[in-house]
Amino acid sequence: QSVLTQPPSVSAAPGQKVTISCSGSSSNIGNNYVSWYQQLPGTAPKLLIYENNKRPSGIPDRFSGSKSGTSGTLGITGLQTGDEADYYCGTYDTSLSAWVFGGGTKLTVL
Amino acid sequence: QVQLEQSGAEVKKPGASVKVSCKTSGYTFTSYGVSWVRQAPGQGLEWMGWISPYNGNTNFAQNLRGRVTMTTDTSTSTAYMELRSLRSDDTAVYYCARLHGDFDWFDPWGQGTLVTVSS
Numbered sequence: 001q002s003v004l005t006q007p008p009s010v011s012a013a014p015g016q017k018v019t020i021s022c023s024g025s026s027s028n029i030g031n032n033y034v035s036w037y038q039q040l041p042g043t044a045p046k047l048l049i050y051e052n053n054k055r056p057s058g059i060p061d062r063f064s065g066s067k068s069g070t071s072g073t074l075g076i077t078g079l080q081t082g083d084e085a086d087y088y089c090g091t092y093d094t095s096l097s098a099w100v101f102g103g104g105t106k107l108t109v110l
Numbered sequence: 111q112v113q114l115e116q117s118g119a120e121v122k123k124p125g126a127s128v129k130v131s132c133k134t135s136g137y138t139f140t141s142y143g144v145s146w147v148r149q150a151p152g153q154g155l156e157w158m159g160w161i162s163p164y165n166g167n168t169n170f171a172q173n174l175r176g177r178v179t180m181t182t183d184t185s186t187s188t189a190y191m192e193l194r195s196l197r198s199d200d201t202a203v204y205y206c207a208r209l210h211g212d213f214d215w216f217d218p219w220g221q222g223t224l225v226t227v228s229s
Contacts, residue, residue: 002154035215037155044205045147045155047217056217088155092213098171099145099157099213 003028004089004102011108016079020105022072022089028100032092034072036065039086039104048087049074079109112136114206114220121226122196129192130223132206139187140164143209145216146180146191148202156202160209161189196227 005023012018022034036049047056049065052072064075072089089102117131132144146158159170161180168180179192189206204223207216 033211033214037216044219044222045207045216046219047215050210050215050217086154090155090157090216096172097169099160101147101155101157104154 002103003093003096003100004091006087006089006102006105008103009106009108011110012079013110014079014081017075017077018079018107019076020074020087020089020107022074022102024070024072024091024100026070027095028070028091028093029067029072030070031094034065034067034089034091036063036072036074037088037090039088041085045088076107081109083107084109112208112218114208114218116204116206116220116223119224119226121228124197124227124229126196126227127192127194128196128225129190130204130206130225132189132191132220134187134189134208137208139182139184143213144180144182144189145207145209147205147207147216147219149205149222150199150202153202158191158204160213163187163189193225196225198227201225201227 033051037045038048039045052067053065062078066073086104088104093100113135115133140163143162145160161168163182177194181190206220
């Protein structure tokens with residue numbers, strides 16, 4: 001069981017919007033930054049969002065992040081078939097003195 | 111640009127050790143930590159640990175302590191991860207990633223190294 005909880009899968013039609021939640025606790029999300037990673041099939045993870053809601057250069061503004069209390073959320077608008085991937089949230093857990101990832105969410109663009 | 115280039119795939123027998131390298135370029139090696147993350151087939155991401163190339167400080171995931179070593183060579187800007195007493199459930203793709211801030215985020219990642227443990 002992962003320390004951070006994500007839905008195993010989400011789906012939506014092309015052009016639509018989807019959100020992926022990441023639930024934690026005060027020892028991790030509640031007191032540290034959340035980041036999000038996209039893993040396309042057969043490739044290494046790629047940073048999508050850092051410091052809760054910031055996008056690295058080159059990441060389109062269709063991707064957004066937010067944090068409230070002990071939960072983080074990734075939003076993707078204008079879905080494209082190329083967005084089909086696994087998405088992971090992550091943060092540092094102060095109690096465990098370790099980085100923790102969510103279990104991952106598989107996005108299907110129908 | 112910043113790049114992390116990992117060594118090639120390995121096949122090991124149970125009980126053996128494996129050492130994976132991660133050669134970095136495009137930035138000052140000692141200014142960022144390096145973390146290792148692994149992913150078993152069909153599974154999620156598992157953080158293994160971290161090393162500071164600046165002073166050699168390390169921190170490992172509790173389930174790997176005693177079996178994992180992380181080192182760096184500042185002369186070649188390369189990080190290494192060695193895992194000992196390999197078991198079949200260590201079969202995974204192993205990634206290195208540059209760590210930003212105080213364990214704030216990882217970017218970029220290496221391409222991954224497949225380690226297969228099989229008799």
